[in-house]
Amino acid sequence: MESFDYIVIGSGSSGSVVASRLSEDGRNQVLLLEAGGHADRFWVHAPAGMGRLFLEKAINWAYFTEPGAEINGRSIYWPRGKTEGGTGAVNGMVYMRGHPLDFDRWAALGAEGWGWDEVLPYFIKSESNSRGASAFHGGDGPLRVSDPRQKHPTIEDYLRAAENAGVPRVGDLNAPPYEGADFHQHTIRDGRRETSYTAFVKPVLHRRNLTVMRKTRVLRILVERGEATGVEILQGDRRHVIRARREIVVSAGSLNSPHLLMLSGIGEGRMLAAQGIAVVRDLPGVGRNLQDHWFGPMIWEVTRGSSYNDALRGLGKYVEGVKYLLARRGLLAMSVSASAVFARSSDDLPQPDLQMVLRPVSYTFHPKGAVMVDGFPGVSAGVVLLNPGSRGHVSLRSPDPLAAPAFQPNYLSDPDDGRRTVLGLRRMREIMSRDPVAARVVAERLPGPAVQEDEALLEHIRAHGNCGWHQVGTCRMGRDALSVVDPRLRVHGIGRLRVADGSVMPTITSGNTNAPCIMIGEKAADKIRQDALPRRDTS
Ligand SMILES: Cc1cc2nc3c(=O)[nH]c(=O)nc-3n(C[C@H](O)[C@H](O)[C@H](O)COP(=O)(O)OP(=O)(O)OC[C@H]3O[C@@H](n4cnc5c(N)ncnc54)[C@H](O)[C@@H]3O)c2cc1C
Numbered sequence: 143m144e145s146f147d148y149i150v151i152g153s154g155s156s157g158s159v160v161a162s163r164l165s166e167d168g169r170n171q172v173l174l175l176e177a178g179g180h181a182d183r184f185w186v187h188a189p190a191g192m193g194r195l196f197l198e199k200a201i202n203w204a205y206f207t208e209p210g211a212e213i214n215g216r217s218i219y220w221p222r223g224k225t226e227g228g229t230g231a232v233n234g235m236v237y238m239r240g241h242p243l244d245f246d247r248w249a250a251l252g253a254e255g256w257g258w259d260e261v262l263p264y265f266i267k268s269e270s271n272s273r274g275a276s277a278f279h280g281g282d283g284p285l286r287v288s289d290p291r292q293k294h295p296t297i298e299d300y301l302r303a304a305e306n307a308g309v310p311r312v313g314d315l316n317a318p319p320y321e322g323a324d325f326h327q328h329t330i331r332d333g334r335r336e337t338s339y340t341a342f343v344k345p346v347l348h349r350r351n352l353t354v355m356r357k358t359r360v361l362r363i364l365v366e367r368g369e370a371t372g373v374e375i376l377q378g379d380r381r382h383v384i385r386a387r388r389e390i391v392v393s394a395g396s397l398n399s400p401h402l403l404m405l406s407g408i409g410e411g412r413m414l415a416a417q418g419i420a421v422v423r424d425l426p427g428v429g430r431n432l433q434d435h436w437f438g439p440m441i442w443e444v445t446r447g448s449s450y451n452d453a454l455r456g457l458g459k460y461v462e463g464v465k466y467l468l469a470r471r472g473l474l475a476m477s478v479s480a481s482a483v484f485a486r487s488s489d490d491l492p493q494p495d496l497q498m499v500l501r502p503v504s505y506t507f508h509p510k511g512a513v514m515v516d517g518f519p520g521v522s523a524g525v526v527l528l529n530p531g532s533r534g535h536v537s538l539r540s541p542d543p544l545a546a547p548a549f550q551p552n553y554l555s556d557p558d559d560g561r562r563t564v565l566g567l568r569r570m571r572e573i574m575s576r577d578p579v580a581a582r583v584v585a586e587r588l589p590g591p592a593v594q595e596d597e598a599l600l601e602h603i604r605a606h607g608n609c610g611w612h613q614v615g616t617c618r619m620g621r622d623a624l625s626v627v628d629p630r631l632r633v634h635g636i637g638r639l640r641v642a643d644g645s646v647m648p649t650i651t652s653g654n655t656n657a658p659c660i661m662i663g664e665k666a667a668d669k670i671r672q673d674a675l676p677r678r679d680t681s
Pocket of ligand 1: 234394
């Protein structure tokens with residue numbers, strides 16, 4: 143029977159790091175399993191291809207949520223990467239780590255060793271920032287983080303307007319004071335999307351002790367006498383088993399990791415039994431504590447030249463295509479999420495709870511997932527509430543491993559989430575009414591000037607809001623009865639099994655979640671190597 147020392151499930155933002163770091167030690171035989179195929183595609187490499195990838199089924203799990211009671215019964219489309227690099231291969235490439243207090247809160251909630259001072263070295267370790275090394279950034283790690291090649295004048299004006307509204311320009315959103323306005327940095331290398339896979343795995347594929355199997359879906363984890371011993375996989379229509387001599391690391395992401403645990407008999411006993419799955423370990427927290435960011439969208443029609451919309455439609459897009467092909471420059475080399483203001487909805491808060499992103503393009507989300515650039519020159523904003531109180535869950539709908547589970551994020555179920563997002567919309571309006579950006583504005587299109595009362599703004603967020611696709615927390619770290627893994631990321635009560643991805647976060651971070659997932663991969667690999675469990679006999 144085929145066996146490896148470590149089996150890592152999922153080549154996404156966290157899993158690619160885990161597999162790469164474990165295989166640095168030539169004595170470890172490491173297997174990385176990925177349900178999707180290659181990510182070597184033009185629209186994955188070209189940063190602005192994100193909109194095209196949104197619905198690209200070949201590399202996307204393309205999930206939908208259950209209808210949400212507080213968002214007018216809407217189901218929300220959830221793209222998730224199903225390819226090398228995972229969701230990092232379809233995301234917006236914004237590099238944000240979160241606020242130091244986020245991680246100190248994790249530690250206070252039972253994730254000892256995950257406070258800010260303990261995670262910062264891992265953020266730094268992974269990073270190769272185009273600005274070089276500093277007290278807060280890495281200069282020679284595998285992951286390229288860079289400034290935008292082109293800075294749109296409208297965004298410059300937005301940042302100056304924010305200053306005029308009292309929000310300082312900070313120069314680096316990932317350094318003290320972790321509050322203020324600036325351009326984002328992105329995981330982009332020389333005009334091409336950087337993922338954990340391109341940064342950590344691709345350059346070391348020559349290692350003889352690292353095996354990557356694509357188009358290989360793990361159906362369940364085998365547990366014998368309380369220890370994870372192997373995985374049952376599906377390749378084409380062939381099912382077979384691969385054994386692990388040391389450990390199995392589940393890095394299938396916040397939606398698939400809890401699903402995989404459930405399919406393996408690890409989860410809430412009653413739910414598993416109801417689906418006819420033998421209960422291996424009754425862990426009621428599996429799939430609970432689902433958290434995500436929700437944003438209130440805004441769109442302004444602006445003067446000609448103040449938006450990229452024209453360049454993205456008609457002949458303009460071919461010109462951009464040529465620019466990119468010739469020199470990896472132009473709009474296709476950029477992430478649309480250009481900039482953000484981090485601010486507090488109330489001065490009493492200890493840290494910013496709003497991220498107000500302005501993009502030099504505007505587009506409309508259609509219910510089935512399509513994203514269409516608007517037919518007028520527009521800019522768009524997402525007012526993101528960073529630390530929502532709403533909690534949802536992932537639950538099993540069927541024992542069939544190929545059937546998606548049910549996702550209920552319960553967006554806006556905590557009334558305070560809507561209240562604070564409304565304050566954010568007002569703050570955004572205030573900034574857009576300031577010079578110099580105000581001179582570019584022709585009209586507010588969404589929600590529109592008629593929408594003024596709190597209740598009307600809240601209704602706008604319910605009817606038109608969307609999510610950040612930052613789902614986390616479904617296998618959370620801790621020591622209490624509803625936690626799933628301990629702070630060393632070991633699944634409670636099951637030997638040789640860890641979870642390492644966004645699902646282990648106790649609470650969502652105050653920013654985009656890719657960088658924290660990469661940090662989790664780094665820290666997980668370190669813990670696994672420190673523990674160096676003795677090999678099992680798989681003969
Ligand atoms: C549209 C969109 C835009 C985003 N924009 C940003 C952004 O700009 N900045 C940012 O920081 N974050 C962004 N995010 C979020 C961020 O990309 C994710 O939080 C992060 O990539 C999650 O990493 P992960 O390792 O937890 O999971 P993933 O990266 O999803 O990795 C999981 C991997 O496991 C594989 N897998 C799952 N199940 C199985 C199985 N049974 N067998 C084998 N393999 C399996 C999957 O195919 C996938 O490759 C965005 C997300 C989306 C969807």
